[in-house]
Amino acid sequence: GNENHDLHILFFPFLANGHIIPCIDLARVFVNRGTKATIVTTNLNVPLISRTIGKANINIKTIRFPSPDETGLPEGCENSESALAPDKFIKFMKSTLLLREPLEQVLEQEHPHCIVADMFFPWATHSAAKFNIPRIVFHGLGFFPLCVLACVRQYKPQDKVSSYSEPFVVPNLPGDITLTKMQLPQIPQHDKVFSQLLEESNDSEVKSYGVIANSFYELEPLYADHYRNELGRRAWHLGPVSLCKRDSEEKALRGRETAIDGHECLKWLENKEPDSVVYVCFGSMTTFPDAQLKEIALGLEASGQPFIWVVKKGSKSEDDKLEWLPEGFEDRIEDKGLIIRGWAPQVMILDHEAIGGFVTHCGWNSTLEGVCAGLPMVTWPMYGEQFYNAKFLSDIVKIGVGVGVETWIGNIGGEPVKKDAIEKALKRVMVGEEAEEMRKRAKELGQKARRAVEEGGSSYNDFDSLIEDLRSLSH
Numbered sequence: 001g002n003e004n005h006d007l008h009i010l011f012f013p014f015l016a017n018g019h020i021i022p023c024i025d026l027a028r029v030f031v032n033r034g035t036k037a038t039i040v041t042t043n044l045n046v047p048l049i050s051r052t053i054g055k056a057n058i059n060i061k062t063i064r065f066p067s068p069d070e071t072g073l074p075e076g077c078e079n080s081e082s083a084l085a086p087d088k089f090i091k092f093m094k095s096t097l098l099l100r101e102p103l104e105q106v107l108e109q110e111h112p113h114c115i116v117a118d119m120f121f122p123w124a125t126h127s128a129a130k131f132n133i134p135r136i137v138f139h140g141l142g143f144f145p146l147c148v149l150a151c152v153r154q155y156k157p158q159d160k161v162s163s164y165s166e167p168f169v170v171p172n173l174p175g176d177i178t179l180t181k182m183q184l185p186q187i188p189q190h191d192k193v194f195s196q197l198l199e200e201s202n203d204s205e206v207k208s209y210g211v212i213a214n215s216f217y218e219l220e221p222l223y224a225d226h227y228r229n230e231l232g233r234r235a236w237h238l239g240p241v242s243l244c245k246r247d248s249e250e251k252a253l254r255g256r257e258t259a260i261d262g263h264e265c266l267k268w269l270e271n272k273e274p275d276s277v278v279y280v281c282f283g284s285m286t287t288f289p290d291a292q293l294k295e296i297a298l299g300l301e302a303s304g305q306p307f308i309w310v311v312k313k314g315s316k317s318e319d320d321k322l323e324w325l326p327e328g329f330e331d332r333i334e335d336k337g338l339i340i341r342g343w344a345p346q347v348m349i350l351d352h353e354a355i356g357g358f359v360t361h362c363g364w365n366s367t368l369e370g371v372c373a374g375l376p377m378v379t380w381p382m383y384g385e386q387f388y389n390a391k392f393l394s395d396i397v398k399i400g401v402g403v404g405v406e407t408w409i410g411n412i413g414g415e416p417v418k419k420d421a422i423e424k425a426l427k428r429v430m431v432g433e434e435a436e437e438m439r440k441r442a443k444e445l446g447q448k449a450r451r452a453v454e455e456g457g458s459s460y461n462d463f464d465s466l467i468e469d470l471r472s473l474s475h
């Protein structure tokens with residue numbers, strides 16, 4: 001309905017694909033419920049955003065990213081995708097502090113009723129206060145990773161162990177979650193401004209009006225309750241945002257320009273058995289050394305399952321040889337494997353009935369997209385809160401099998417994960433009794449996810465609570 005057309009919400013996602021995409025999906029949820037929505041971003045992020053918006057009635061307001069003179073970054077570096085090296089990343093994060101003034105100009109022009117900004121813009125709370133509007137945090141996570149992050153930060157269990165590999169239990173959290181120091185987000189912090197920014201980012205959940213979680217109640221009731229009642233945060237769950245209403249064309253358009261035509265993908269999947277194909281993708285930022293790619297290729301082949309494998313490496317040009325592939329791999333595989341070099345229409349692929357398993361780095365978006373598609377998953381966390389999400393899939397909802405990565409070190413120059421480990425994990429999620437049980441649980445969760453966003457569902461209703469809260473504030 002259009003009962004909320006008097007409300008205007010401004011969205012300000014962090015400049016990274018894994019933050020921008022769910023934020024647009026979230027804006028779409030608001031627009032579908034009759035609210036006016038505007039996305040604020042910088043010029044070079046507009047193509048990705050307008051593609052993802054498709055035909056939806058979401059406005060874009062652009063602000064200027066500071067110049068190379070101001071940032072010390074190369075020209076054109078406006079998305080964290082182009083700032084992956086640690087020194088660049090620090091400069092990139094510090095540059096975002098300069099977006100405050102331009103954002104406030106937009107607030108002055110647009111007079112929104114609320115601003116939904118990423119946790120990485122902690123200063124947005126002050127900007128909002130200046131204009132007397134509430135600031136809400138959205139950075140695309142669910143309650144489980146939010147709870148673990150908050151408990152680790154509050155109780156510092158990592159300070160009580162003697163080595164990086166000694167396990168500790170996350171205190172005051174249901175489920176006896178064990179972690180090691182090697183599984184905590186590792187970000188270089190030797191820069192004062194940068195570490196202060198991180199510190200304030202972590203606080204922004206507490207200091208803002210509330211938090212929107214990309215989740216649904218039935219997925220993680222213990223943690224939804226814990227976050228609100230024990231940690232005392234105001235929060236709404238409006239997800240999974242990837243299930244927001246949009247037509248099939250818009251589904252294929254979500255994110256960057258794809259390296260493969262959506263129809264071509266569907267055609268390839270057409271003659272495959274239901275639940276037989278493995279989809280392998282490690283999010284928007286991960287690249288692997290050749291030695292690791294080779295092991296993945298061999299593991300996929302040994303599993304005997306057909307696969308779609310997304311590789312973020314090399315160019316898109318057709319004559320670019322896949323030199324890191326094992327010898328004769330392509331001839332042996334023939335139609336059994338599809339390698340996509342670049343950006344894949346992930347949600348469209350996952351939703352196809354032929355897909356039966358997902359090898360994922362456990363970014364929260366991918367995790368939730370796998371849940372929505374009802375898929376058992378092989379978990380291969382890389383960094384950040386992905387180790388928490390992997391635990392969630394294997395230990396809490398029990399639809400994941402670890403490939404055996406226990407530390408982020410392994411992903412940056414340690415020994416590659418071997419073919420045998422990959423093959424073993426794949427077999428566990430694809431064939432046999434354990435696989436069937438996981439698939440059954442995953443499909444049930446997928447159905448619950450769809451019910452949650454339908455009229456009367458838990459996320460649908462929580463949207464109403466949020467609107468009610470916002471209205472009571474403006475009175």
Ligand code: UDP
Pocket residue numbers: 017018019021022254255281282283284285310342343344345346347362363364365366367369
């Ligand atoms: N994605 C995609 N195609 C790709 C890679 C990623 O559509 O080839 C999408 C994926 O569906 C998800 C997002 O990009 O919505 C990645 O977010 P996630 O939190 O999983 O990982 P991140 O990229 O932030 O590490």
